Amino acid sequence: MKILLNQSFKAVELGDINPNTTVLEWLRGNQFVGTKEGCASGDCGACTAVVGELSSINNKTEIQYKTINTCIALAYSLIGKHLITVEGLSEGNKLHPVQKAMVAENGSQCGFCTPGFVMSLFAMYHNEKTVNLPKINEALSGNLCRCTGYKPIISAAFIAFSEKKQESLDFYERNQAQLIESLTQLSGQKNISLNFKDGNKNILFDAPSDIATLSQVLSKNPTANIVAAGTDLNLEITQSMKEFSHIVSVNRVSELKQIDETDTEIKIGAAVSYEEAKSILVKYWPDLDSFLERFASLPIKNWATIGGNIANASPIGDMPPVLIALESKLNLRKGDSSRTIMLEDFFISYKETLLEPSEFIESILIPKPSNQDRLITHKISKRFEDDISAVCMAMNVKSKESIPHSVKIGFGGMSGIPQRAIELEKVFLNNWDKDALVSAAYEALDNEFTPFSDVRASSEYRLKVSAALVKKSSLMLKGIPVEDLAHYSELQSS
Numbered sequence: 001m002k003i004l005l006n007q008s009f010k011a012v013e014l015g016d017i018n019p020n021t022t023v024l025e026w027l028r029g030n031q032f033v034g035t036k037e038g039c040a041s042g043d044c045g046a047c048t049a050v051v052g053e054l055s056s057i058n059n060k061t062e063i064q065y066k067t068i069n070t071c072i073a074l075a076y077s078l079i080g081k082h083l084i085t086v087e088g089l090s091e092g093n094k095l096h097p098v099q100k101a102m103v104a105e106n107g108s109q110c111g112f113c114t115p116g117f118v119m120s121l122f123a124m125y126h127n128e129k130t131v132n133l134p135k136i137n138e139a140l141s142g143n144l145c146r147c148t149g150y151k152p153i154i155s156a157a158f159i160a161f162s163e164k165k166q167e168s169l170d171f172y173e174r175n176q177a178q179l180i181e182s183l184t185q186l187s188g189q190k191n192i193s194l195n196f197k198d199g200n201k202n203i204l205f206d207a208p209s210d211i212a213t214l215s216q217v218l219s220k221n222p223t224a225n226i227v228a229a230g231t232d233l234n235l236e237i238t239q240s241m242k243e244f245s246h247i248v249s250v251n252r253v254s255e256l257k258q259i260d261e262t263d264t265e266i267k268i269g270a271a272v273s274y275e276e277a278k279s280i281l282v283k284y285w286p287d288l289d290s291f292l293e294r295f296a297s298l299p300i301k302n303w304a305t306i307g308g309n310i311a312n313a314s315p316i317g318d319m320p321p322v323l324i325a326l327e328s329k330l331n332l333r334k335g336d337s338s339r340t341i342m343l344e345d346f347f348i349s350y351k352e353t354l355l356e357p358s359e360f361i362e363s364i365l366i367p368k369p370s371n372q373d374r375l376i377t378h379k380i381s382k383r384f385e386d387d388i389s390a391v392c393m394a395m396n397v398k399s400k401e402s403i404p405h406s407v408k409i410g411f412g413g414m415s416g417i418p419q420r421a422i423e424l425e426k427v428f429l430n431n432w433d434k435d436a437l438v439s440a441a442y443e444a445l446d447n448e449f450t451p452f453s454d455v456r457a458s459s460e461y462r463l464k465v466s467a468a469l470v471k472k473s474s475l476m477l478k479g480i481p482v483e484d485l486a487h488y489s490e491l492q493s494s
Ligand SMILES: Cc1cc2nc3c(=O)[nH]c(=O)nc-3n(C[C@H](O)[C@H](O)[C@H](O)COP(=O)(O)OP(=O)(O)OC[C@H]3O[C@@H](n4cnc5c(N)ncnc54)[C@H](O)[C@@H]3O)c2cc1C
Pocket: 041, 042, 043, 225, 226, 227, 228, 229, 230, 231, 232, 233, 234, 250, 270, 271, 294, 295, 296, 297, 300, 303, 304, 305, 306, 307, 308, 309, 310, 311, 312, 316, 317, 318, 319, 355, 359, 360, 361, 362, 386, 387, 388, 389
């Protein structure tokens, strides 16, 4: 089971490892100790590395490089991909431009976070032609530093780019053709099925490359754990010290990685990541641009899937309220049979869904909007980026001559499941332009939901902030400007 690693064109064998092994464990176990472990939960960025995958853009094969959190990605999820760590940046004694800029700007003190920052800067350097503050903030959204502070690191990003034209291309740009050839040879590794023996234990790993094989594997092994990116599931390995006895990875299944469009509908494969889905989502629902900015950090968005967010069934997952408001459906598959259900019916109770053993989410179907439709989204969390919602609200309003005649509202954080607010929808249509909206919305919410109190927010706060969000949405519909934290990074750069 091979990957490309750093500046070598020759594939490296991952070896006979426990399928529960993370990329970070594998790296450090193989003396690539530049990549650090801080939180082991995707939050601090000390473990950031870059992964390259072949992709075809305008019939031209390219390698797309993106940051990931190696602490919560499984080593076997990289089979056939290119892994670049901090050891792979300099050429001999010649530092990479982003490393040089970090040195020049004193971007490091204790140095623990530095490899992670350098890798985030490297990915941005590689992927972007120019930078500005919002782009830098997004690139660094998954990296925490406790001692240097962010100013010197942001300066380093600007300096590296200002010198980009003068610098010779970095190793990976100069050698793209040969790296594409090496990765193409590795792409021959199709359906993968492994059995790792650990004493008396057998730990199984399957990574099918097509949907028919995935269905067969799951039908034969209904208790196996499906993993997509693992940004939820793998926390059980790194935080709860759990070991899965059979892992079935869906992130190589070609049908689950597709995005298709008809005149009326968008179909997003369950294993499509946020960054992959972003352009089509934002094209039809521009409000999602600032909403997705609030979702996790860039390394998480690069890797995590929309199907995983739905199947995880967390009451505070961000996509379900949005997709419920958009009246989305799910295509579910079990063996040879498929069914299509409304997403709002998928969640039964806390962390429980309609999925049967061996059934999986194949795709998400979203009706296209008409030009009278408006999607408004709000996320309330303590931090701007890389934080989980206390409350998430999405409102999909259909209007005629600027008067709303239909509305669908989805909520996260207001009950044990992501849920549609049916009573509130009626109240909104009757009161959207009246002063009584906030009190009427509060009453409807109080009837319809019993929010929990936890570290993020009290039950009462959740009710009150939701009623305020309803009011804010009505002002937005009327075109009245409202202060919006979503434009925080634009404000910063102005
Ligand atoms: C640092 C950090 C920040 C985060 N921030 C946010 C945030 O802001 N908002 C938010 O909503 N979430 C957030 N998350 C949670 C997580 O990233 C998302 O829920 C993500 O979309 C999960 O996708 P995944 O591919 O990683 O799922 P996985 O972890 O691979 O799987 C999650 C669950 O879904 C099941 N599953 C996956 N795919 C399928 C399928 N096709 N069919 C059936 N079952 C399937 C798995 O068995 C598992 O039970 C964050 C996580 C981290 C670590």
